Amino acid sequence: MLMNLGNQRRTISLGACAAQMCFVLIFGSTECLLLALMAYDCHVTICNPLHYPLVMNHRVCIQLVTGSWTTGIQVMIVQTYQIFSLPFCGSNQINHFFCDIFPILKLACGDTFVNEMLVYTVAMLFVMVPFLLILGSYSKIISNILKLPSATSRAKAFSTCSSHLMVVVLFFGSAIITYLRPNTRHSEGTDKVLSLFYTVLTPMFNPMIHSLRNKDVIIALRKLLCK
Template structure:
């Protein structure tokens, strides 16, 4: 670390989300419930996929990994935020801030790439192959390829994110040590640096384009294919169900990527601490809670597995009902 970093001894002070203890208590209760739902929902999704053999498919393998990333990703931010909401002194050590930022951007990068792979290779290519070339599906989407994709998600951004985090914390922080945020994020940290941050800003921009914008464009391309396939479905009911499922997926994707793109790609002069904190709530806390809900409650196979786990007899009745009114397989994301 740079010898000019005065804050390396005392750490930083996180100003948080609220100024009054009354509002902090309200926010604590709200975010505690959200974090509990995030952990329970994602861990439950992992256990459900692991215990039901019918869910041992490429799509659910990706979903289980997404749930694991969401638990780690949320846990890198939320517990510290909850503790600060009940504390008058919201301090974080220099090393603690470094580690929080590193794990945040490393896990966020993994989630972005995983979202892109799920949308393009699973939700679009996977389903497209399953419908148009079903005999090729087991060859194209086998377990080995899926494992290789997930491993690539985890290791792709590690060198870049390690270098980026080290570069940011090598800057001289010789002024205020108050971070106007609820966690150690890149924009508020760069505001505290008293050296030239141009190269850091260019690196942040480049990384955001590579690991946020490009996966988002792949997702949009996959949904264009999905929608074009939906429009060719002969059943109006099937089209309605498919659009309903797609809309919930698109909402979460836009919430996650849209808030991140606005935060990291807009010019430095346009940054607002209030807006940054509000937007960061979506890609750090809200989206990890919604992912298991969207992919379980709006997913026929997952709901059948959940019914089987809760009540085997009820699950059998549901299975027979679904067989009697089964829509095209494409809508069962």
């Protein structure tokens, strides 16, 4: 994509398009699972702080991360294969800035109903289920924070998860609207704008959002701004 932006070539081969979609889906689905695991990590940190070293030990963390990547890679390779096994015999112009699912399905000649149902099913598993798990974790987190005696301790506990919550709202908000809307309501212009959120803006804001809780980073920023 960066190469095409640099030299203004707006062509891509079918194989490269499939590879691009596959990577986007793998990274996106894995991030959904990892954000759910991070919510569970926050839940254990605030609700069971004394048990944290036992519950979230190094071995468990490695297993959870490995499981997320393995699941995302396997399912999304199958998803991409299903989409690109369709016949493409009409227009070959994609009205999008990368090879996303629905712009590609619009170019297919055959019946895409089964593929669309598969897309919604996968989106439910990789977007809605993690999102509901995150909501469940945060409902318990907020309940525990409100029970804390002082305002200072409540603010400190909430700041532990505030950065993660901001990323969740940005990423899941755009992904849910994009992939779980009825197909009749898909507007190409709206899809492009929403795609920018989870492919460009959220990854760009991630380092900033997470780093703003780091005291060393804040001190360095203050020094830089003062200069």
